[in-house]
Amino acid sequence: MNVVDILVQTAERLPEKTAIVFKDQKISYGQVKDLVFKAANGLRASGIGENMHVGLMMTNRPEYVISYFAILAVGAAVVPINPMFKERELVYALNDSESTALIYESHFSNVVINAKEGFITTRTLLAFSGETTPNCEWNKLLDHQPLESFIQRKAEDTAQIIYTSGTTGRPKGAMITHGNVLWMTKTVTDIQETSEKDKVVVVLPLFHAYAKLICLLCPFYKGATSYIEERFIPDSVLELIDREKITFFPGVPTMFTMFVHSPKLKEYDYSSLRIFGSGGASIPVEIIERIKKEIGVEILEGYGQTESTVMITCQPLHGEKVVGSVGVPVPGLELRLVTADDQDVPTGEVGEIIFRGQNAMKGYYNKPDATAETIRDGWVYTGDLGYQDESGNLFIVDRKKDMIIRGGYNVYPREIEEVLYAHPNIIECAVIGEVNDIFGEEIVAYVVTKGEVKEEELSTYCKQSMANYKVPRVFKFIDELPKTTTGKISKVPLRQNDTKRNVK
Incomplete structure:
Protein backbone atom coordinates (compact mmCIF):
# COMPACT_ATOMS: atom_id res chain seq x y z
CA MET A 1 0.00 0.00 0.00
CA ASN A 2 1.14 3.52 -0.86
CA VAL A 3 -0.66 6.66 -2.06
CA VAL A 4 1.64 6.40 -5.11
CA ASP A 5 -0.61 3.51 -6.22
CA ILE A 6 -3.10 6.17 -7.35
CA LEU A 7 -0.65 7.44 -9.97
CA VAL A 8 0.91 4.11 -10.93
CA GLN A 9 -2.33 2.26 -11.59
CA THR A 10 -3.74 5.07 -13.76
CA ALA A 11 -0.42 5.47 -15.65
CA GLU A 12 -0.46 1.77 -16.50
CA ARG A 13 -4.10 1.95 -17.61
CA LEU A 14 -4.00 5.30 -19.43
CA PRO A 15 -0.34 6.11 -20.18
CA GLU A 16 -1.11 8.54 -23.04
CA LYS A 17 -3.98 10.35 -21.31
CA THR A 18 -3.26 13.96 -20.35
CA ALA A 19 -2.87 14.18 -16.57
CA ILE A 20 -1.80 17.81 -16.19
CA VAL A 21 -2.27 20.98 -18.20
CA PHE A 22 -0.12 23.88 -16.99
CA LYS A 23 0.07 27.01 -19.12
CA ASP A 24 0.93 25.63 -22.59
CA GLN A 25 2.34 22.38 -21.23
CA LYS A 26 0.56 19.02 -21.34
CA ILE A 27 1.91 16.05 -19.38
CA SER A 28 0.54 12.53 -19.79
CA TYR A 29 0.08 10.04 -16.95
CA GLY A 30 2.93 7.96 -18.32
CA GLN A 31 5.20 11.00 -18.34
CA VAL A 32 4.21 11.98 -14.80
CA LYS A 33 5.03 8.49 -13.55
CA ASP A 34 8.43 8.52 -15.29
CA LEU A 35 9.30 11.93 -13.82
CA VAL A 36 8.15 10.86 -10.36
CA PHE A 37 10.26 7.72 -10.37
CA LYS A 38 13.34 9.62 -11.61
CA ALA A 39 12.88 12.27 -8.91
CA ALA A 40 12.35 9.52 -6.32
CA ASN A 41 15.66 7.89 -7.23
CA GLY A 42 17.29 11.31 -7.01
CA LEU A 43 15.83 11.80 -3.54
CA ARG A 44 17.13 8.42 -2.46
CA ALA A 45 20.60 9.34 -3.78
CA SER A 46 20.33 12.49 -1.63
CA GLY A 47 19.85 10.34 1.45
CA ILE A 48 16.08 10.61 1.76
CA GLY A 49 14.28 7.39 2.56
CA GLU A 50 11.77 5.53 4.70
CA ASN A 51 10.11 7.20 7.68
CA MET A 52 11.78 10.54 7.05
CA HIS A 53 9.78 13.77 6.79
CA VAL A 54 10.28 16.15 3.86
CA GLY A 55 8.97 19.70 3.67
CA LEU A 56 7.46 20.78 0.36
CA MET A 57 7.20 24.52 -0.23
CA MET A 58 5.98 25.24 -3.76
CA THR A 59 3.23 27.09 -5.55
CA ASN A 60 0.80 25.31 -7.89
CA ARG A 61 2.86 23.76 -10.68
CA PRO A 62 3.67 20.28 -12.09
CA GLU A 63 6.85 20.10 -10.00
CA TYR A 64 4.71 20.15 -6.86
CA VAL A 65 2.85 17.05 -8.07
CA ILE A 66 6.06 15.26 -9.04
CA SER A 67 7.75 16.11 -5.73
CA TYR A 68 4.71 15.00 -3.71
CA PHE A 69 4.56 11.53 -5.26
CA ALA A 70 8.37 11.16 -5.31
CA ILE A 71 8.62 11.78 -1.56
CA LEU A 72 5.96 9.13 -0.92
CA ALA A 73 7.61 6.70 -3.36
CA VAL A 74 10.79 6.50 -1.24
CA GLY A 75 8.72 5.80 1.87
CA ALA A 76 8.99 9.30 3.36
CA ALA A 77 6.13 11.53 4.53
CA VAL A 78 5.27 14.89 2.99
CA VAL A 79 5.10 18.02 5.13
CA PRO A 80 3.25 20.60 2.98
CA ILE A 81 4.49 24.12 3.73
CA ASN A 82 2.43 27.22 3.03
CA PRO A 83 4.58 29.14 0.49
CA MET A 84 3.52 32.40 2.12
CA PHE A 85 5.24 31.44 5.38
CA LYS A 86 7.87 33.79 6.73
CA GLU A 87 11.10 32.68 8.42
CA ARG A 88 9.62 32.12 11.89
CA GLU A 89 6.72 30.03 10.57
CA LEU A 90 8.96 27.94 8.31
CA VAL A 91 11.40 27.21 11.12
CA TYR A 92 8.55 26.15 13.39
CA ALA A 93 6.96 23.77 10.84
CA LEU A 94 10.23 22.07 9.87
CA ASN A 95 11.52 21.75 13.43
CA ASP A 96 8.19 20.65 14.88
CA SER A 97 7.82 17.96 12.19
CA GLU A 98 11.50 16.99 12.46
CA SER A 99 11.83 17.27 8.70
CA THR A 100 15.06 15.95 7.21
CA ALA A 101 14.83 17.90 3.96
CA LEU A 102 13.04 20.77 2.26
CA ILE A 103 12.07 20.99 -1.40
CA TYR A 104 11.27 24.57 -2.27
CA GLU A 105 10.75 27.01 -5.11
CA SER A 106 13.66 29.43 -5.56
CA HIS A 107 11.17 32.30 -5.42
CA PHE A 108 11.24 31.72 -1.65
CA SER A 109 15.04 31.47 -1.38
CA ASN A 110 15.39 34.56 0.78
CA VAL A 111 13.00 33.15 3.36
CA VAL A 112 14.78 29.77 3.35
CA ILE A 113 18.27 31.28 3.54
CA ASN A 114 17.30 33.58 6.39
CA ALA A 115 15.59 30.74 8.23
CA LYS A 116 18.09 27.92 7.82
CA GLU A 117 20.22 28.85 10.83
CA GLY A 118 17.20 27.93 12.92
CA PHE A 119 16.72 24.50 11.33
CA ILE A 120 17.42 21.68 13.77
CA THR A 121 16.95 18.53 11.67
CA THR A 122 16.66 19.93 8.12
CA ARG A 123 20.00 19.46 6.38
CA THR A 124 19.07 18.81 2.74
CA LEU A 125 17.73 21.78 0.73
CA LEU A 126 16.56 21.20 -2.84
CA ALA A 127 15.56 24.32 -4.77
CA PHE A 128 13.59 24.44 -8.00
CA SER A 129 14.71 27.39 -10.14
CA GLY A 130 12.60 26.84 -13.26
CA GLU A 131 12.24 24.42 -16.15
CA THR A 132 14.99 26.18 -18.14
CA THR A 133 17.55 25.93 -15.33
CA PRO A 134 18.92 22.38 -15.73
CA ASN A 135 21.60 22.75 -13.04
CA CYS A 136 19.24 23.61 -10.18
CA GLU A 137 19.11 21.08 -7.36
CA TRP A 138 15.59 19.90 -8.16
CA ASN A 139 16.23 19.32 -11.87
CA LYS A 140 19.32 17.27 -11.00
CA LEU A 141 16.98 14.76 -9.38
CA LEU A 142 15.66 13.96 -12.85
CA ASP A 143 19.16 12.98 -14.08
CA HIS A 144 18.74 9.64 -12.34
CA GLN A 145 17.31 6.45 -13.77
CA PRO A 146 13.71 5.80 -12.69
CA LEU A 147 13.25 4.03 -9.37
CA GLU A 148 12.55 0.36 -10.06
CA SER A 149 9.75 0.12 -7.50
CA PHE A 150 8.28 2.32 -4.81
CA ILE A 151 8.34 1.51 -1.10
CA GLN A 152 5.29 -0.29 0.26
CA ARG A 153 3.73 1.16 3.40
CA LYS A 154 1.19 0.02 5.97
CA ALA A 155 -2.26 1.58 6.22
CA GLU A 156 -1.33 3.20 9.55
CA ASP A 157 1.95 4.70 8.26
CA THR A 158 2.02 8.48 7.97
CA ALA A 159 1.76 9.82 4.41
CA GLN A 160 1.60 13.52 5.22
CA ILE A 161 1.83 15.83 8.21
CA ILE A 162 -0.47 18.77 7.56
CA TYR A 163 -0.39 21.75 9.86
CA THR A 164 -3.60 23.23 11.16
CA SER A 165 -4.22 26.95 10.78
CA GLY A 166 -3.25 27.57 14.38
CA THR A 167 -6.34 29.60 15.29
CA THR A 168 -6.33 28.09 18.79
CA GLY A 169 -2.59 28.32 19.50
CA ARG A 170 0.55 27.09 17.77
CA PRO A 171 -0.19 25.05 14.63
CA LYS A 172 -0.32 21.30 15.13
CA GLY A 173 0.81 18.71 12.59
CA ALA A 174 -2.05 16.32 11.83
CA MET A 175 -0.68 12.91 10.85
CA ILE A 176 -2.68 11.63 7.87
CA THR A 177 -1.98 8.02 6.96
CA HIS A 178 -1.79 6.18 3.65
CA GLY A 179 -4.95 4.37 4.67
CA ASN A 180 -6.69 7.69 5.37
CA VAL A 181 -5.78 9.13 1.97
CA LEU A 182 -6.61 6.05 -0.10
CA TRP A 183 -9.97 5.52 1.63
CA MET A 184 -10.90 9.20 1.37
CA THR A 185 -9.89 9.37 -2.32
CA LYS A 186 -12.06 6.41 -3.26
CA THR A 187 -14.98 7.66 -1.15
CA VAL A 188 -14.94 11.17 -2.64
CA THR A 189 -14.64 9.94 -6.23
CA ASP A 190 -17.65 7.70 -5.65
CA ILE A 191 -19.65 10.61 -4.19
CA GLN A 192 -18.72 12.95 -7.03
CA GLU A 193 -18.84 10.25 -9.73
CA THR A 194 -15.44 11.33 -11.01
CA SER A 195 -14.41 9.77 -14.33
CA GLU A 196 -11.59 10.00 -16.86
CA LYS A 197 -13.79 12.39 -18.85
CA ASP A 198 -13.59 15.05 -16.15
CA LYS A 199 -11.58 18.24 -16.48
CA VAL A 200 -10.79 19.79 -13.12
CA VAL A 201 -9.49 23.28 -12.35
CA VAL A 202 -6.72 23.30 -9.72
CA VAL A 203 -6.60 26.86 -8.43
CA LEU A 204 -6.75 26.11 -4.72
CA PRO A 205 -3.19 25.93 -3.27
CA LEU A 206 -1.91 22.37 -3.41
CA PHE A 207 -0.27 22.58 0.01
CA HIS A 208 -3.81 22.55 1.44
CA ALA A 209 -5.41 19.19 2.26
CA TYR A 210 -8.67 20.03 0.46
CA ALA A 211 -6.92 20.98 -2.79
CA LYS A 212 -4.52 18.06 -2.76
CA LEU A 213 -7.19 15.40 -2.45
CA ILE A 214 -10.10 16.94 -4.37
CA CYS A 215 -8.10 18.58 -7.17
CA LEU A 216 -5.21 16.15 -7.55
CA LEU A 217 -5.64 12.69 -6.04
CA CYS A 218 -9.30 12.19 -7.00
CA PRO A 219 -8.76 13.16 -10.68
CA PHE A 220 -5.58 11.03 -10.82
CA TYR A 221 -7.40 8.05 -9.31
CA LYS A 222 -9.89 8.02 -12.18
CA GLY A 223 -7.67 9.35 -14.97
CA ALA A 224 -9.21 12.81 -15.30
CA THR A 225 -7.26 15.90 -16.40
CA SER A 226 -6.17 18.57 -13.93
CA TYR A 227 -5.74 22.14 -15.17
CA ILE A 228 -3.24 23.69 -12.76
CA GLU A 229 -3.47 27.45 -12.28
CA GLU A 230 -0.85 29.44 -10.35
CA ARG A 231 -3.37 31.82 -8.79
CA PHE A 232 -7.07 32.62 -8.69
CA ILE A 233 -8.11 35.34 -11.14
CA PRO A 234 -11.92 35.21 -11.35
CA ASP A 235 -12.36 36.34 -14.95
CA SER A 236 -9.53 34.09 -16.17
CA VAL A 237 -11.10 31.06 -14.48
CA LEU A 238 -14.51 31.81 -15.96
CA GLU A 239 -12.93 32.07 -19.40
CA LEU A 240 -11.03 28.80 -18.82
CA ILE A 241 -14.25 26.98 -17.92
CA ASP A 242 -15.75 28.06 -21.24
CA ARG A 243 -12.65 27.51 -23.43
CA GLU A 244 -11.60 24.10 -22.09
CA LYS A 245 -15.09 22.80 -21.29
CA ILE A 246 -14.25 22.28 -17.63
CA THR A 247 -16.53 19.85 -15.80
CA PHE A 248 -15.55 20.46 -12.17
CA PHE A 249 -14.46 23.56 -10.28
CA PRO A 250 -13.63 23.09 -6.57
CA GLY A 251 -13.38 26.38 -4.71
CA VAL A 252 -13.98 28.19 -1.45
CA PRO A 253 -16.84 30.62 -0.66
CA THR A 254 -14.79 33.74 -1.40
CA MET A 255 -14.19 32.55 -4.96
CA PHE A 256 -17.89 32.13 -5.65
CA THR A 257 -18.56 35.54 -4.13
CA MET A 258 -16.05 37.00 -6.58
CA PHE A 259 -17.69 35.14 -9.47
CA VAL A 260 -21.12 36.65 -8.82
CA HIS A 261 -19.62 40.14 -8.64
CA SER A 262 -17.60 39.74 -11.86
CA PRO A 263 -18.74 42.05 -14.68
CA LYS A 264 -17.84 39.27 -17.16
CA LEU A 265 -19.97 36.61 -15.52
CA LYS A 266 -22.55 36.51 -18.31
CA GLU A 267 -20.03 36.49 -21.16
CA TYR A 268 -19.18 32.78 -21.02
CA ASP A 269 -20.80 29.38 -21.52
CA TYR A 270 -20.83 27.11 -18.46
CA SER A 271 -22.84 24.23 -19.91
CA SER A 272 -19.90 21.79 -19.55
CA LEU A 273 -19.86 22.10 -15.75
CA ARG A 274 -21.02 19.09 -13.74
CA ILE A 275 -20.07 20.36 -10.31
CA PHE A 276 -19.19 23.48 -8.44
CA GLY A 277 -17.67 22.21 -5.19
CA SER A 278 -17.27 24.36 -2.11
CA GLY A 279 -15.40 23.66 1.11
CA GLY A 280 -13.12 25.29 3.65
CA ALA A 281 -15.91 27.36 5.21
CA SER A 282 -19.68 27.65 5.12
CA ILE A 283 -20.92 29.46 2.02
CA PRO A 284 -23.67 32.07 2.39
CA VAL A 285 -27.07 30.94 1.11
CA GLU A 286 -27.35 34.16 -0.89
CA ILE A 287 -24.22 33.25 -2.89
CA ILE A 288 -25.48 29.71 -3.54
CA GLU A 289 -28.74 31.04 -4.93
CA ARG A 290 -27.03 33.67 -7.10
CA ILE A 291 -24.61 31.11 -8.57
CA LYS A 292 -27.50 28.84 -9.49
CA LYS A 293 -29.40 31.75 -11.04
CA GLU A 294 -26.50 33.33 -12.95
CA ILE A 295 -24.53 30.23 -13.99
CA GLY A 296 -27.12 27.48 -13.77
CA VAL A 297 -24.97 25.17 -11.66
CA GLU A 298 -25.69 23.99 -8.12
CA ILE A 299 -22.90 24.18 -5.59
CA LEU A 300 -22.07 20.84 -3.99
CA GLU A 301 -21.16 21.90 -0.48
CA GLY A 302 -19.18 19.77 1.91
CA TYR A 303 -17.69 20.01 5.36
CA GLY A 304 -14.46 18.71 6.79
CA GLN A 305 -11.23 19.67 8.49
CA THR A 306 -7.55 18.79 8.39
CA GLU A 307 -8.07 16.12 11.05
CA SER A 308 -10.67 14.37 8.87
CA THR A 309 -8.25 13.97 5.92
CA VAL A 310 -10.66 16.18 3.95
CA MET A 311 -14.37 15.46 4.23
CA ILE A 312 -16.91 14.63 6.93
CA THR A 313 -20.20 15.44 5.19
CA CYS A 314 -21.24 16.25 1.64
CA GLN A 315 -24.40 17.15 -0.21
CA PRO A 316 -25.70 14.53 -2.67
CA LEU A 317 -24.69 14.86 -6.31
CA HIS A 318 -28.19 13.85 -7.38
CA GLY A 319 -31.48 14.61 -5.73
CA GLU A 320 -32.54 17.48 -3.54
CA LYS A 321 -29.91 19.56 -1.79
CA VAL A 322 -31.01 21.26 1.39
CA VAL A 323 -29.78 24.83 0.95
CA GLY A 324 -27.84 26.01 3.96
CA SER A 325 -26.75 22.52 5.01
CA VAL A 326 -23.41 20.86 4.26
CA GLY A 327 -25.05 17.54 3.50
CA VAL A 328 -25.03 14.18 5.23
CA PRO A 329 -22.11 12.13 6.61
CA VAL A 330 -20.03 10.45 3.91
CA PRO A 331 -20.65 6.69 3.62
CA GLY A 332 -18.79 4.66 6.23
CA LEU A 333 -18.39 7.52 8.69
CA GLU A 334 -20.17 7.97 12.03
CA LEU A 335 -21.20 11.44 13.22
CA ARG A 336 -22.66 12.70 16.49
CA LEU A 337 -23.61 16.03 18.01
CA VAL A 338 -22.88 16.25 21.72
CA THR A 339 -23.12 18.55 24.71
CA ALA A 340 -20.14 19.68 26.80
CA ASP A 341 -20.55 16.54 28.93
CA ASP A 342 -20.70 14.23 25.87
CA GLN A 343 -24.45 13.66 25.82
CA ASP A 344 -26.09 13.37 22.41
CA VAL A 345 -28.33 16.33 21.63
CA PRO A 346 -31.86 15.90 20.22
CA THR A 347 -32.53 16.43 16.50
CA GLY A 348 -32.54 20.12 15.68
CA GLU A 349 -30.52 21.19 18.71
CA VAL A 350 -26.97 22.55 18.59
CA GLY A 351 -24.04 20.45 19.75
CA GLU A 352 -20.35 19.93 19.07
CA ILE A 353 -19.69 17.85 15.95
CA ILE A 354 -17.67 14.68 16.56
CA PHE A 355 -16.92 11.85 14.13
CA ARG A 356 -15.07 8.59 13.69
CA GLY A 357 -14.14 6.55 10.65
CA GLN A 358 -11.32 5.59 8.30
CA ASN A 359 -10.68 9.25 7.53
CA ALA A 360 -9.76 10.16 11.12
CA MET A 361 -6.16 11.32 11.54
CA LYS A 362 -3.67 9.24 13.51
CA GLY A 363 -3.01 12.16 15.85
CA TYR A 364 -0.89 15.30 16.13
CA TYR A 365 2.83 14.75 15.61
CA ASN A 366 4.75 14.73 18.90
CA LYS A 367 1.77 16.21 20.75
CA PRO A 368 0.21 13.44 22.87
CA ASP A 369 -1.72 15.81 25.11
CA ALA A 370 -3.35 17.67 22.20
CA THR A 371 -4.09 14.31 20.54
CA ALA A 372 -5.75 12.99 23.71
CA GLU A 373 -7.84 16.14 23.96
CA THR A 374 -9.04 15.88 20.36
CA ILE A 375 -9.43 12.10 19.97
CA ARG A 376 -11.43 10.48 22.77
CA ASP A 377 -12.53 6.84 22.64
CA GLY A 378 -11.96 6.88 18.89
CA TRP A 379 -14.09 9.98 18.31
CA VAL A 380 -12.53 13.14 16.85
CA TYR A 381 -13.85 16.33 18.48
CA THR A 382 -14.00 19.02 15.79
CA GLY A 383 -14.62 22.12 17.90
CA ASP A 384 -17.41 23.02 15.46
CA LEU A 385 -21.03 23.54 16.42
CA GLY A 386 -23.97 22.35 14.34
CA TYR A 387 -27.32 20.61 14.27
CA GLN A 388 -29.00 17.96 12.12
CA ASP A 389 -32.49 17.81 10.70
CA GLU A 390 -34.62 14.65 10.66
CA SER A 391 -33.01 13.55 7.37
CA GLY A 392 -29.51 13.76 8.79
CA ASN A 393 -28.51 16.96 6.97
CA LEU A 394 -25.88 18.83 8.96
CA PHE A 395 -26.06 22.59 9.45
CA ILE A 396 -22.90 24.35 10.64
CA VAL A 397 -23.69 26.99 13.23
CA ASP A 398 -20.17 28.19 14.00
CA ARG A 399 -16.82 27.37 15.44
CA LYS A 400 -17.20 26.63 19.13
CA LYS A 401 -14.60 29.29 19.86
CA ASP A 402 -16.35 31.84 17.60
Missing part, protein backbone atom coordinates in the same frame (compact mmCIF):
# COMPACT_ATOMS: atom_id res chain seq x y z
CA MET A 403 -19.64 31.78 19.48
CA ILE A 404 -20.40 35.15 21.08
CA ILE A 405 -22.04 35.32 24.51
CA ARG A 406 -23.72 38.71 24.83
CA GLY A 407 -25.54 39.40 28.07
CA GLY A 408 -26.00 35.68 28.67
CA TYR A 409 -27.36 35.00 25.17
CA ASN A 410 -25.52 32.68 22.78
CA VAL A 411 -25.03 34.42 19.43
CA TYR A 412 -23.70 32.60 16.36
CA PRO A 413 -21.83 34.91 13.95
CA ARG A 414 -22.76 32.87 10.91
CA GLU A 415 -26.47 33.58 11.41
CA ILE A 416 -25.79 37.32 11.36
CA GLU A 417 -23.46 36.98 8.38
CA GLU A 418 -26.16 35.17 6.40
CA VAL A 419 -28.50 38.13 6.96
CA LEU A 420 -25.84 40.66 5.97
CA TYR A 421 -24.89 38.76 2.81
CA ALA A 422 -28.47 39.12 1.60
CA HIS A 423 -28.10 42.92 1.62
CA PRO A 424 -27.70 44.07 -2.02
CA ASN A 425 -24.74 46.36 -1.27
CA ILE A 426 -22.66 44.03 0.87
CA ILE A 427 -19.89 42.08 -0.86
CA GLU A 428 -18.33 40.37 2.15
CA CYS A 429 -18.70 40.43 5.92
CA ALA A 430 -17.34 38.91 9.09
CA VAL A 431 -18.86 39.08 12.57
CA ILE A 432 -16.81 38.79 15.75
CA GLY A 433 -17.23 39.40 19.47
CA GLU A 434 -15.28 42.08 21.29
CA VAL A 435 -14.84 42.30 25.07
CA ASN A 436 -17.43 44.55 26.70
CA ASP A 437 -17.57 45.58 30.36
CA ILE A 438 -21.38 45.50 30.52
CA PHE A 439 -22.45 42.60 28.29
CA GLY A 440 -19.31 40.47 28.44
CA GLU A 441 -19.02 40.59 24.65
CA GLU A 442 -20.35 43.00 22.06
CA ILE A 443 -21.20 42.08 18.47
CA VAL A 444 -19.05 43.78 15.80
CA ALA A 445 -19.59 43.37 12.06
CA TYR A 446 -16.83 44.10 9.54
CA VAL A 447 -18.33 44.73 6.09
CA VAL A 448 -17.05 45.29 2.56
CA THR A 449 -19.60 47.25 0.54
CA LYS A 450 -20.21 48.49 -2.95
CA GLY A 451 -21.46 52.02 -2.92
CA GLU A 452 -22.19 54.00 0.22
CA VAL A 453 -23.97 52.21 3.04
CA LYS A 454 -24.58 53.77 6.44
CA GLU A 455 -24.39 52.05 9.81
CA GLU A 456 -27.96 53.03 10.70
CA GLU A 457 -29.24 51.42 7.51
CA LEU A 458 -27.53 48.11 8.29
CA SER A 459 -28.74 48.15 11.88
CA THR A 460 -32.33 48.67 10.75
CA TYR A 461 -31.92 46.01 8.10
CA CYS A 462 -30.71 43.44 10.65
CA LYS A 463 -33.50 44.23 13.10
CA GLN A 464 -36.01 43.19 10.44
CA SER A 465 -34.59 39.65 10.34
CA MET A 466 -33.37 38.78 13.83
CA ALA A 467 -33.87 39.30 17.52
CA ASN A 468 -32.51 42.57 18.83
CA TYR A 469 -29.82 40.93 20.98
CA LYS A 470 -28.25 39.44 17.82
CA VAL A 471 -28.00 42.75 15.94
CA PRO A 472 -24.42 44.11 15.71
CA ARG A 473 -23.94 47.24 17.80
CA VAL A 474 -20.86 48.23 15.81
CA PHE A 475 -20.33 48.16 12.04
CA LYS A 476 -16.82 48.68 10.69
CA PHE A 477 -16.54 49.45 7.00
CA ILE A 478 -13.38 47.96 5.56
CA ASP A 479 -11.77 47.89 2.11
CA GLU A 480 -10.91 44.20 2.22
CA LEU A 481 -11.29 41.36 4.71
CA PRO A 482 -8.15 39.46 5.70
CA LYS A 483 -7.94 35.98 4.17
CA THR A 484 -5.92 32.82 4.42
CA THR A 485 -3.97 31.56 1.41
CA THR A 486 -6.93 29.37 0.47
CA GLY A 487 -9.16 32.44 0.25
CA LYS A 488 -11.00 31.71 3.48
CA ILE A 489 -11.91 34.80 5.53
CA SER A 490 -9.67 34.97 8.61
CA LYS A 491 -11.14 36.52 11.75
CA VAL A 492 -7.90 36.34 13.73
CA PRO A 493 -6.51 39.68 12.45
CA LEU A 494 -9.90 41.29 13.07
CA ARG A 495 -9.78 40.22 16.69
CA GLN A 496 -6.25 41.54 16.95
CA ASN A 497 -7.30 44.84 15.34
CA ASP A 498 -4.65 44.37 12.66
CA THR A 499 -6.97 45.82 10.02
CA LYS A 500 -7.68 49.17 11.64
CA ARG A 501 -5.55 50.93 9.08
CA ASN A 502 -7.96 49.80 6.33
CA VAL A 503 -11.18 50.76 8.06
CA LYS A 504 -13.01 53.51 6.18
